[in-house]
Amino acid sequence: MLHIKCPHCGLRSQNEFAYGGDASVKRPELNKEVSDKEWNHFVYLRKSLRGKHLELWHHISGCRQWIKVQRDTATHEIFKTFKASEEI
Amino acid sequence: MSQNFRLNNIGLINRNKKISFKFNGKKYFGYEGDTLASALIANGVHLIGRSFKYHRPRGFFGAGVDEPYAAVQLNRNNETEPNVKATEQELFEGLEANSVNCWPSVNFDIGAINNLLKMFFPAGFYYKTFMWPKSFWYKIYEPFIRKAAGLGVASTKHDKERYEHKYEYCDLLIAGSGPSGLASAYSAAKNGAKIILAEDKARFGGTLLTDDVNIGNQNGKEWADNIISELKKMPNVIVKNRSQVFGYYDHNMLVMSERISDHLPITQKYIPKQRLWYIRAKEVIISSGSIERPLVFGNNDTPGVMLSSAAKEYLKIYGVLVGKKPLIFTNNDSGYETAIEFKKNGIEPIILDTRKNPNSEIINEAKNLNIKIKFSYVVVVAKGYKKVKSAEIAKISDDKKILSNIENIDCDCICVSGFWTPTIHLASQSGAKTKFNKDIDAFVPDKSKQKETTVGAANGVYTLEETLKTSFDIGYQLSKKITLKDNRVSVPSVVEKKSEVHDKFWCVPLPEGKNYKRFLDFQNDVSVADIELALREGYRSIEHVKRYTTLGMATDQGKTSNLNGLQLVSEVENKIVPEVGHTTFRPPYTPVTIGAIVGREVGKHSKPTRKSPMHQWHEKNNAIFVDAGVWLRPRYYKRGDETLFEASKREAKNVRKNVGVCDVTTLGKIDIKGPDSAEFLNRVYTNAWLKLPVGKARYGVMLREDGIVMDDGTTTRISENHYHMTTTTAQAANVLSHLEYYLQIVWPELDVNVVSTTEQWAGAAIAGPKSRQVLQKLFPKINLSNEGLPFMGYLESDLFGISARIFRISFSGELAYEVNVQSDNGNFMWEKIMEVGKEFNIEAYGTEALSTLRIEMGHVAGSELDGRTIPYDNSLEGMVSKKKDFIGKRSLNREAFVADDRQKVVGVVPLDKKTSIPEGSYLVKDANAKLPNPKLGHVSASCWSVEYDNPFSLAIVKDGKNMIGQKLFALSPLKNKSIPVEIVSSHYVDPKGERVRS
Numbered sequence A: 001m002l003h004i005k006c007p008h009c010g011l012r013s014q015n016e017f018a019y020g021g022d023a024s025v026k027r028p029e030l031n032k033e034v035s036d037k038e039w040n041h042f043v044y045l046r047k048s049l050r051g052k053h054l055e056l057w058h059h060i061s062g063c064r065q066w067i068k069v070q071r072d073t074a075t076h077e078i079f080k081t082f083k084a085s086e087e088i
Numbered sequence B: 001m002s003q004n005f006r007l008n009n010i011g012l013i014n015r016n017k018k019i020s021f022k023f024n025g026k027k028y029f030g031y032e033g034d035t036l037a038s039a040l041i042a043n044g045v046h047l048i049g050r051s052f053k054y055h056r057p058r059g060f061f062g063a064g065v066d067e068p069y070a071a072v073q074l075n076r077n078n079e080t081e082p083n084v085k086a087t088e089q090e091l092f093e094g095l096e097a098n099s100v101n102c103w104p105s106v107n108f109d110i111g112a113i114n115n116l117l118k119m120f121f122p123a124g125f126y127y128k129t130f131m132w133p134k135s136f137w138y139k140i141y142e143p144f145i146r147k148a149a150g151l152g153v154a155s156t157k158h159d160k161e162r163y164e165h166k167y168e169y170c171d172l173l174i175a176g177s178g179p180s181g182l183a184s185a186y187s188a189a190k191n192g193a194k195i196i197l198a199e200d201k202a203r204f205g206g207t208l209l210t211d212d213v214n215i216g217n218q219n220g221k222e223w224a225d226n227i228i229s230e231l232k233k234m235p236n237v238i239v240k241n242r243s244q245v246f247g248y249y250d251h252n253m254l255v256m257s258e259r260i261s262d263h264l265p266i267t268q269k270y271i272p273k274q275r276l277w278y279i280r281a282k283e284v285i286i287s288s289g290s291i292e293r294p295l296v297f298g299n300n301d302t303p304g305v306m307l308s309s310a311a312k313e314y315l316k317i318y319g320v321l322v323g324k325k326p327l328i329f330t331n332n333d334s335g336y337e338t339a340i341e342f343k344k345n346g347i348e349p350i351i352l353d354t355r356k357n358p359n360s361e362i363i364n365e366a367k368n369l370n371i372k373i374k375f376s377y378v379v380v381v382a383k384g385y386k387k388v389k390s391a392e393i394a395k396i397s398d399d400k401k402i403l404s405n406i407e408n409i410d411c412d413c414i415c416v417s418g419f420w421t422p423t424i425h426l427a428s429q430s431g432a433k434t435k436f437n438k439d440i441d442a443f444v445p446d447k448s449k450q451k452e453t454t455v456g457a458a459n460g461v462y463t464l465e466e467t468l469k470t471s472f473d474i475g476y477q478l479s480k481k482i483t484l485k486d487n488r489v490s491v492p493s494v495v496e497k498k499s500e501v502h503d504k505f506w507c508v509p510l511p512e513g514k515n516y517k518r519f520l521d522f523q524n525d526v527s528v529a530d531i532e533l534a535l536r537e538g539y540r541s542i543e544h545v546k547r548y549t550t551l552g553m554a555t556d557q558g559k560t561s562n563l564n565g566l567q568l569v570s571e572v573e574n575k576i577v578p579e580v581g582h583t584t585f586r587p588p589y590t591p592v593t594i595g596a597i598v599g600r601e602v603g604k605h606s607k608p609t610r611k612s613p614m615h616q617w618h619e620k621n622n623a624i625f626v627d628a629g630v631w632l633r634p635r636y637y638k639r640g641d642e643t644l645f646e647a648s649k650r651e652a653k654n655v656r657k658n659v660g661v662c663d664v665t666t667l668g669k670i671d672i673k674g675p676d677s678a679e680f681l682n683r684v685y686t687n688a689w690l691k692l693p694v695g696k697a698r699y700g701v702m703l704r705e706d707g708i709v710m711d712d713g714t715t716t717r718i719s720e721n722h723y724h725m726t727t728t729t730a731q732a733a734n735v736l737s738h739l740e741y742y743l744q745i746v747w748p749e750l751d752v753n754v755v756s757t758t759e760q761w762a763g764a765a766i767a768g769p770k771s772r773q774v775l776q777k778l779f780p781k782i783n784l785s786n787e788g789l790p791f792m793g794y795l796e797s798d799l800f801g802i803s804a805r806i807f808r809i810s811f812s813g814e815l816a817y818e819v820n821v822q823s824d825n826g827n828f829m830w831e832k833i834m835e836v837g838k839e840f841n842i843e844a845y846g847t848e849a850l851s852t853l854r855i856e857m858g859h860v861a862g863s864e865l866d867g868r869t870i871p872y873d874n875s876l877e878g879m880v881s882k883k884k885d886f887i888g889k890r891s892l893n894r895e896a897f898v899a900d901d902r903q904k905v906v907g908v909v910p911l912d913k914k915t916s917i918p919e920g921s922y923l924v925k926d927a928n929a930k931l932p933n934p935k936l937g938h939v940s941a942s943c944w945s946v947e948y949d950n951p952f953s954l955a956i957v958k959d960g961k962n963m964i965g966q967k968l969f970a971l972s973p974l975k976n977k978s979i980p981v982e983i984v985s986s987h988y989v990d991p992k993g994e995r996v997r998s
């Protein structure tokens, strides 16, 4: 079980969090022409990479904040965690 | 029966306390401090069960967790438990155990015929034999295997024992209390570290209890006892026996199973039977020791063949002789230690040493004691069926290939020692790589991956002096890193005997013309021939060989078999063992009970139960409840001997005719505040929200980005920048997360806050033609006409002195209102509604009537918004704005979503107007078409229409818009029904929606 440092609450057990997927995905802007391909990429396609991965977690049983976590998908090592507002 | 194999003057058992127990119905006696295994052996019982595949007789092979055979069915305090290891189960008064894997009895076993039919059970027998003919599987093979195999029977009763979970944090967790564990624990504790020392056995000390060593002028056991008693007094130390650290998970989380009451006849009040510890440790020291390896020879599974270390343990800890004519078969000095213990207790052992001319302190001691030793000798085959009676032994050539001088000698047990395998399971589970140590022919942990360090025999260090020196040091170093203290304790002096190097020989060749079974995996009956066959059939990867032959896949996880299996593969393949590699070690190291894993989360504690503030009223009024997520909701209110069908029909009819009230507290409620709230709702919902006036509610549909409907509900504008959103009961939590995601991640520039208020408000839906009259009685001062409070209007008012919110919204399709008050006032509100509604014949209605009302009105709900439908499918396309953008809009023009024959919700009526259509039925054109019958759609919800007094269902059907008027069949293979039906509009009642506006 992972130990995740919520930037708002501190070190907490994984079972307080929900996984939220790849944090690098950017939603296309509203009211903008989006090609089928681009939209398909945004909705469905995710890299399944091995190694350093920036991902979202939701501190669902804590402060209810979405946070960014830099984690190694192979070793589960967590390098750093960020507030949603922090640019990496 | 007397304990014929018990000695009088040796062991750690309490001879003053005699304990009676039963095995296979027969009564025996043992002593306090015995295990079931030691007590049985004391009574001369060696036949304990039957093997898994061939049903060969099984005895004891080890004395602890490594035991591959002696799993029994344990009966304790009217409970029965399978797969209990007799070598671990401590004896208690009245214990009852039975053999498993045998039928009808351990002495006469029908399954043993498998032993004669062994051509049916080669490697991969699961994949080969039972595949043909196919029809035999269910009728013959499977029931037979079920009866004949398995490791006991699970109880079908509710387990009334209590199991607990505990979370603990520490600086240092030390797994194993042998010399390395004690040394590192003591050294770390003295340096101020907060430590947990775990020992899986009842007694601390590990090999110090049986080895003839001296530490700081005390014998091993005295030293261990002193260290433990000192540790127990320290406030920074938790010492736990009967506790197995069985799993090493990510981020230094380890799980330990503590058997608190298993050694007692009954569990004491307020004390759990077992406790599962989740331990987050800053550092872990793995001091799990090593397990002796078997030597492989013919019929080496015969009861009486056992590990030499186990024989020594039975002798020194329990004062029990595993035999009176022991044959010791060894490739190293450990066998001599066992022989010496036998000799000291008046027994004459014979040692067969595979080595040609070894020389060491221990060997000299054995010689001086006049123990008979034969060098370059091996056991060829054990003789005897249910117990070893003799052995054929032979001289072996220097190249270990040729046997000569084969002779038969009498013996009643064969104690084998094939050197030692470090227990690296925990280290491997942590993710650490392993490396092959040629000096000991075994794998040891390589570089640590998590914060773990392996010490002592688990790390391949087999001398006590070296073990203590390194363990004291590692305990000190690790604790210093954490506590920043510098108190170093000195390492005591050690006296131990030096030993000679072992012989790499491990598998005795077959004599000419003989085909003895030589077992590698004793629990799964995997023999040398099986592995050879798998290799001949082309299996190469050790992981494949393992799965094909089931080597190491039994509940003992190959503790005694893995390494010999690897050696064999490497020999046949002409590779060295490290190239073959070992299979992955996975938790749990030892079997863990389901009870311990589940802990207290059983029965009503398996999930939280949410109740509305009106729950007691419902109970008092004979509500029959239904689970709605974690909520309990009244399904119907039973009157007399009404059935569900009758009661829900009565309740629904009364809503259509008079007025009903339904508890809608469970609906999700989200408070939305901030200047950008309208803009946010406009992006979240498919319809327009920018112009909703204050004091008005609006129905909204929200999508996921893939265009699928996520949820629906009404949202009301309470004031300029304040909205009250409702969600379905089931989706409440998901919707809140969804909103938070968009506000925090996607559009952080929007100034909006959301918070769940589901539990702040109690809600009552008052529905029916007379609902306005009831409401007027509740709120006499306000104007409730269509002008005062129009459809989708909102008001705040005073309900007999408490503040209330009134929404004119309807789920039932009738004129209806929803009243919300603060939760604490919920019951008060409810009782007032019932009181003033009495003259209008008000009745409470449950979810069943609620469903009936919404289904016949064609209102979609969870069964249609099932995560697979878009707005069009639910006839909600009118809710989708063409002008503005919103979440999921871009997906709606996907090819499949705009297809001409896209599925759509329709109504379904049986032609006979009598037969109810089971939910989940599928719709087809021709009931008798060849399978697979093309499916046109499925029935999502069914009810008995109270308006028309006949069954009515909703269905989602391909090309639904053109299906109205078609005659189809509803098939329910599950209920064996085929019902002729007609497709009608989903709006079965009041299609124009006039009632809600009346």
Ligand SMILES: [Zn+2]
Pocket (backbone or CB within 6 Å): A006, A007, A008, A009, A010, A059, A062, A063, A064, A065
């Ligand atoms: Zn937090």
